[in-house]
Amino acid sequence: MSSQRLSNKVAIITGSSQGIGREICNQFSEEGALVVCSDLRPLGQGNDVATHEAITKKGGKAIFVSTDVSKADDWKALIAKTVQEFGRVDILVNNAGICTEANKPAPIDEVDEDAFDAHLRINSRGVFLGCKYVIQQMKKQEIHQSSGLRGWIVNFASMVSNIGMAGLTGYTASKGAVSAMTKTIALDVAKQGIVVNAICPGFTKTAMLDNALGAGASTDGGALGSSAARDAVLAALPRGRFGEAKDHARAAVYLASDDAAWVTGILLNVDGGLTAQ
Template sequence: MFKQVALITGGATGIGKAVALKLVAQGVNVVMSGRRAEVGAVALAEVSAAARDGAQVRFVQNDVADETAVKTMIDGIVAEFGRLDMAVNNAGLSNETGTLLESSSDNYRAMVDTNIMGVYFSMKHELAQMVKQGNGAIVNLASIAGLNGIAWAGPYSSTKHAVVGLTKSSALDHATQGIRVNGVAPGAIKTDIIAAQLEGGDPNYDETSISAMHPMNRLGRPEEVANAISWLLSDEASFVTGHILNVDGGFQAK
């Protein structure tokens, strides 16, 4: 029996690394991508140590905002492993807080390049391979900011709304081709990005007030989102496509 192969963009830290750890423990071959080689090397060692049943782990230095680089990476995965069964489009950027009026156009363009174009490029080439195979599962990282307006996060929120649209539309386009496309909408998760913002003195980022946004009154953990992603990728979710799964401590129930 063939061993499944998964690509996780932004896979060396936070939610992406938590997904990698969960999948390799299930015996899935995992390719993590990220911009920083030194961070990738650390993640590669950690995830490799968690691998079971002969699962192989790779790290590819890659910028999802570069379509040529994304295609080359996916072509390389297929050349080595022969297939691509799962993809988690996790690479994302949140580079400022404030109102749209106060925001930097350059910062917004950087978020668009990574959060929208990066997901678009990744999905385009992942789907091309999955159509050839006749099967596959994709999970995109949306956000509570992709389902709601969020104060001091309008530019970021707009990019995550785009991810929701790409997810749902692609799910419809490929629903009869053995390919499922879903998303998760995390609340505030204590990843490296949020931890750095909490420690950076930003008056809009205070752990007590951010925790209070969620009925469970705490931040989520990366592994809690990874559990949801793993389920959406699995055959247990075989009749689920076009769905955005809330992993948000009850935020969306309000």
């Protein structure tokens, strides 16, 4: 039985169909939130039941709204649908992201310009648009009596907001923008009772990690379960294991809860100690 820390709060989660986003939806529902799942499509890699359907089957409340986070019109429609369905928006988790460069890392003088732009468009512009349109909605809403807050935003930055990673110029630039934006937006809306924070994940077992380290890297004992790349990364992790989607979902619950009422503009490293070194 969970502590119901998000009881009756309405939460939009982007990139909800797989990986970290799917687990955030599950944990938020366990904590009592009404969940709006948003992604390009409802069914993610490796799942045979859509996230919102799995939550509904377990007795939670969830809907799916197809959204491309890089498009302003999609954001307007997503927020309108959420308000139509649940009356307001309390929480936004900007989790959707891509790291296509991981397939083909390139030094700066060889970076593909379209790939660079795509990272900025989805990872940075997606977060910018989400914050812009959800804050317009949150500002119209009443303050929550329990916390004195009007809204909670959790952005997904990355360990590469803190450290460089050779071959990933577009991805690192896009995540640096997320961490910088998070602090500025937090200041823009602090007086309105909206808190804005970011999580910086380290290497975490999802499709994105498979993409970076080879198929099966996210599955212990998978096809490339003991590849040199995987072993080298593991050896550099102070906690001695990859992150799990749940590690980030629990951090997101905290940052979206009344417990974080006086926490804003922070970058929370959830990386097993990687960037403490």
